[in-house]
Amino acid sequence: MTDIRNIVVLTGAGVSAESGIDTFRGGGGLWEQHRVEDVATPEAFARDPELVLRFYDMRRAAIQTKEPNAAHHALARLDAEWEGGLLIVTQNVDDLHEQAGAKRVLHMHGEHLNAWCTACDVRSRWTAPLIDRPPCPACGARSLRPDVVWFGEMPYRMDEIYAALREADLFVSIGTSGAVYPAAGFVRDSRELGARTLELNLERSQGSAWFDETRLGPASELVPAWVAEMLDG
Numbered sequence: 001m002t003d004i005r006n007i008v009v010l011t012g013a014g015v016s017a018e019s020g021i022d023t024f025r026g027g028g029g030l031w032e033q034h035r036v037e038d039v040a041t042p043e044a045f046a047r048d049p050e051l052v053l054r055f056y057d058m059r060r061a062a063i064q065t066k067e068p069n070a071a072h073h074a075l076a077r078l079d080a081e082w083e084g085g086l087l088i089v090t091q092n093v094d095d096l097h098e099q100a101g102a103k104r105v106l107h108m109h110g111e112h113l114n115a116w117c118t119a120c121d122v123r124s125r126w127t128a129p130l131i132d133r134p135p136c137p138a139c140g141a142r143s144l145r146p147d148v149v150w151f152g153e154m155p156y157r158m159d160e161i162y163a164a165l166r167e168a169d170l171f172v173s174i175g176t177s178g179a180v181y182p183a184a185g186f187v188r189d190s191r192e193l194g195a196r197t198l199e200l201n202l203e204r205s206q207g208s209a210w211f212d213e214t215r216l217g218p219a220s221e222l223v224p225a226w227v228a229e230m231l232d233g
Helices: 013-019 042-047 049-063 070-081 096-100 158-167 183-192 219-232
Strands: 007-011 086-090 105-107 110-117 123-125 144-148 170-174 196-201 213-216
Touching: 007 070, 007 158, 007 183, 013 070, 013 096, 013 219, 042 049, 049 110, 049 144, 070 086, 070 096, 070 219, 086 158, 158 183, 170 183, 170 219, 183 196, 196 219, 213 219
Parallel strands: 007 086, 007 170, 086 105, 170 196, 196 213
Antiparallel strands: 110 123, 110 144
């Protein structure tokens, strides 16, 4: 693929599943014990903030015990060695891409290890519980919430994502269900803009028909193999 210069990679829950982080929609996913409406909407937070904060405190604590797998490390290698344009857009709210060493990463759905102050609009690195309503480090208000995009909220930095898609020669989707928009529409946007499209997934996604090529298998096997193709010829 000597004509490939700019790459956009979209990663989903399937990339982190092999590190022990529950997938969003798969069997045994983290939402099975709670309805989405009870823990992942602004209305839920207004109605029962303690339930929502307790739920996210548990998730925040859990991800701090996890480590990157071979897929994360392979993408970090791509980030370090690819001389062209690269943007890793992740739907995941863990920090495993960064733990592996990747730097060109954009979290479109927020981050578990951030807290957002709705009083002063400052986001702070946060690893402790929020259930006791600690003060914002910036303004002191007790108005912190998880810095995670809930259903009904706009994903972050969409202008940057679409700008990267417009320049991309290759769009790669890894470990995503193809069910959550707007991310599920990126492959169609990429094709219409003339980019090649590749899906790496455990099983065919809802958007598989839009990809030029789909490779099936565990991310920890597929991603290192693909990165080796791109970097080693």
